[in-house]
Structure formats: C-alpha cells, structure tokens
Amino acid sequence: MATATVQPITDGSVTKHEARSTAHGYLQSRLAAKDTTSDTGFTIPVIDLTPSFSESLEDRKSVAAQIREACTTSGFFYVTHHGIPSSILQSILQQAERFFKLPLASKQDLHIKTSKYGYGWEPSEYTSLAGDLESKEGFNFGYEEGLDKSGGDGKYRNLDGSDDKANIWPKEEELPGFYEHVGEYYGAVLNLSRHMFRLFALSLDLPEDHFDAMVTHPGGIARLLYYPPPKHPQLTVSESVQEKEHIGLGAHSDYECFTLLLSSTTPGLEILRPSGHWHIATHIADAFIVNVADFMMRWTNGVYKSTVHRVVNRSRRIRYSVPFFFSVNYEQVIETLPTCLDEGEKPRYPPIGAGEYILERLNATTKDGAGFYGNAEVFEREGMS
Ligand SMILES: O=C(O)CCC(=O)C(=O)O
Numbered sequence: 461m462a463t464a465t466v467q468p469i470t471d472g473s474v475t476k477h478e479a480r481s482t483a484h485g486y487l488q489s490r491l492a493a494k495d496t497t498s499d500t501g502f503t504i505p506v507i508d509l510t511p512s513f514s515e516s517l518e519d520r521k522s523v524a525a526q527i528r529e530a531c532t533t534s535g536f537f538y539v540t541h542h543g544i545p546s547s548i549l550q551s552i553l554q555q556a557e558r559f560f561k562l563p564l565a566s567k568q569d570l571h572i573k574t575s576k577y578g579y580g581w582e583p584s585e586y587t588s589l590a591g592d593l594e595s596k597e598g599f600n601f602g603y604e605e606g607l608d609k610s611g612g613d614g615k616y617r618n619l620d621g622s623d624d625k626a627n628i629w630p631k632e633e634e635l636p637g638f639y640e641h642v643g644e645y646y647g648a649v650l651n652l653s654r655h656m657f658r659l660f661a662l663s664l665d666l667p668e669d670h671f672d673a674m675v676t677h678p679g680g681i682a683r684l685l686y687y688p689p690p691k692h693p694q695l696t697v698s699e700s701v702q703e704k705e706h707i708g709l710g711a712h713s714d715y716e717c718f719t720l721l722l723s724s725t726t727p728g729l730e731i732l733r734p735s736g737h738w739h740i741a742t743h744i745a746d747a748f749i750v751n752v753a754d755f756m757m758r759w760t761n762g763v764y765k766s767t768v769h770r771v772v773n774r775s776r777r778i779r780y781s782v783p784f785f786f787s788v789n790y791e792q793v794i795e796t797l798p799t800c801l802d803e804g805e806k807p808r809y810p811p812i813g814a815g816e817y818i819l820e821r822l823n824a825t826t827k828d829g830a831g832f833y834g835n836a837e838v839f840e841r842e843g844m845s
C-alpha cells in the first residue's frame with residue numbers, strides 16, 4: 461500500500477488545504493478509474509442488526525465482521541431490524557413532503573444564506589458537489605441538545621467551535637408538529653449511530669467502547685432532500701446535463717464517519733463501482749443504506765472505503781430522502797487508528813480536527829469555495845435567488 465509522508469499541522473490553513481485537496485484528488489481519481497479488474501462481485505450486502513442487540517459479545521462480533529467485510533469492499537451496506545419503528549421512518553418522509561410544499565416565501569425566510577454552516581432551506585443549484593447543476597432542494601440542520609434523547613453533556617459546539625444556536629426551524633404555526641417529528645427521527649438515528657459506532661469499534665479490533673467518549677455531543681448533520689423528476693425524461697443523463705437538465709446530486713463521497721440514508725421508494729441513488737459503472741441501489745423497505753464517509757476512511761488509513769455516489773432521479777415521481785451524516789464531537793482530533801497500520805506502515809493522512817475538516821468540505825460546495833456567506837454575496841450580485 462502506498463504511503464505518504466505525514467505533514468505537520470502548523471496552523472489551520474495547512475489543515476484546510478489538506479482537507480480540500482485530498483478530497484478533490486480522491487473524487488477525481490475515483491471518477492477517472494476505469495479499472496476493469498472485474499467487479500462483477502460488487503454487492504451492497506444486507507446486514508440484519510438483530511444479533512447486534514444481543515447480550516452475547518460473540519453475536520455482536522458476528523455483525524461487526526459483516527460490517528468490516530462491507531466497509532473494506534463496496535463501502536456500502538443496508539441495515540435491517542435496526543430497532544427504529546417504521547412509523548418514525550414514514551413520518552420523517554411525510555415531514556419532508558410537508559416542508560417542500562411550503563410556499564416559496566416561507567422557505568425563503570429559512571434561506572441557507574443566513575447560516576455560515578449551510579443550515580436552513582437550500583434552493584436547487586445553490587451548492588454543487590462536482591460542478592453540476594443540481595436539481596435537489598434541501599433542508600439542513602445539525603445537532604442540538606433538544607434533539608438528543610440522552611440530553612447531551614452540554615458541551616456541543618458548532619463546526620467552527622462557536623456556541624450560538626445554529627439551526628433554522630420553520631415556525632410552529634406554519635408547520636405544526638414538524639419540530640417534534642423531526643426530533644423524534646433525529647433522536648432515533650442518533651442513538652442508532654452511537655450503537656453502530658460500537659459495532660464499528662469491534663469491526664476494527666478495538667474495544668467496543670472505544671468511540672463512546674467521542675460521541676457524547678457529536679456532529680450529526682441531517683438533510684431533508686427533494687428531487688424533482690427530470691423535466692425531459694427522454695434525455696440520457698449526459699444529454700440532460702448538457703441541456704442544463706439537472707442531475708439530482710453530483711458525484712461525491714460523504715465527509716463524516718458514516719451516513720445513514722433513508723429514502724422514499726423512488727430510486728435514484730447510484731454507487732460508483734471500481735469499473736466505473738454506476739450501480740443503481742435498490743430500495744429496501746424500512747432499511748437504511750449505510751456508507752463509510754471520508755473521515756472514517758482517513759481514520760482507518762484507507763482500509764475502510766468511502767465510495768463515490770450520486771443521485772439521478774430517472775423516474776416520473778418525486779424522490780425524498782433523509783441522509784444523516786454522523787461524525788464525532790467536533791473538537792475531536794483524529795489520528796490514524798493503530799489497528800489500521802501494519803508493522804512499520806506510516807499514516808497516509810495527517811491528524812485533523814473533525815469540525816474543521818467538515819466545515820472546510822462544506823465550504824468547498826459553495827461558489828469558488830467562498831463559504832455560505834460568500835455564496836450569498838455572489839448570488840445576490842448575479843441576481844439569482
Ligand atoms: O438522496 C440520496 O439518496 C443520497 C444523498 C447523498 O448522497 C448525500 O446527501 O450525501
């Protein structure tokens with residue numbers, strides 16, 4: 461395995477440069493790879509989490525072994541029997557539908573331009589992952605103690621270390637019950653993610669509680685996403701991009717540790733196989749799709765794969781989805797896990813702070829990477845919404 465020299469971190473700019481350039485290089489190299497070393501065995505395994513709730517460590521390890529297998533190959537897997545009732549899953553999808561049906565003026569009041577972290581309502585084309593015009597509309601929010609069933613430990617700070625209230629919520633009278641339903645869902649996926657982190661620890665030959673103290677007030681950005689059907693369904697994806705007919709969400713890898721994705725039945729998620737073909741993910745009722753994200757890839761020295769994916773809604777129906785990007789406490793600095801280094805092997809990535817890394821990656825999705833405030837200025841100057 462190729463290794464890179466560890467760069468010392470002398471100030472924030474070194475870290476930022478590293479966060480952005482490594483991610484960009486990784487995306488480009490994955491998109492360029494046309495490795496025909498047959499990937500016909502490419503699968504997205506379905507992992508039944510039932511034994512992970514058992515009293516028996518052996519049972520829990522059996523699930524961890526399946527997670528390891530998935531994370532070292534496709535980087536994606538489904539989880540079923542995860543303990544979150546179907547009613548909560550259906551309810552968040554209904555909240556997404558209600559939210560996006562709000563009058564434009566109400567959504568404008570929640571515009572992402574008033575947040576330096578990209579929270580709030582995001583009109584289509586406002587951010588771009590790979591330079592495409594993206595048809596998705598989003599509503600983004602992060603951790604707050606009121607959403608954490610554990611009550612948190614009072615130490616949560618925003619991505620940049622500040623402690624102001626960052627989320628932007630619709631008014632209760634405008635969308636009655638929205639916050640409560642969203643909170644119910646968020647609390648449930650947060651706890652499931654903490655549980656999954658224990659399985660990840662076992663999968664990495666670490667003590668089961670290795671990550672526990674790092675997720676007491678963790679970063680967890682959630683998005684409600686809306687993907688309209690294509691305006692001209694007869695066009696191919698490349699034609700439609702040329703015709704400025706939008707792609708849903710451009711090719712990217714996620715930033716955090718792992719993502720739990722829930723979606724409506726309309727397909728759309730496409731996963732890049734090593735051969736360069738896009739694998740269309742099938743919908744499994746009441747399951748989450750889980751994928752390793754870049755922070756976990758770095759942490760494991762590349763042993764766990766953060767796989768490129770995108771969304772293209774080729775159907776005539778609307779697609780809704782709700783990704784939850786699970787991180788660690790934002791002040792946590794990550795260094796390569798010792799169990800991921802062979803004897804004498806060097807870390808491929810320098811240590812990096814969680815919040816700093818994620819904010820840098822988010823900023824990279826704005827115009828010229830100027831950040832969300834900078835983006836608002838560009839849009840205003842150019843007379844766009
Ligand atoms: O909407 C989806 O199915 C996937 C969304 C996604 O990949 C993302 O938001 O990072």
Ligand SMILES: [Fe+2]
Nearest residue numbers: 712713714769
């Ligand atoms: Fe993603």
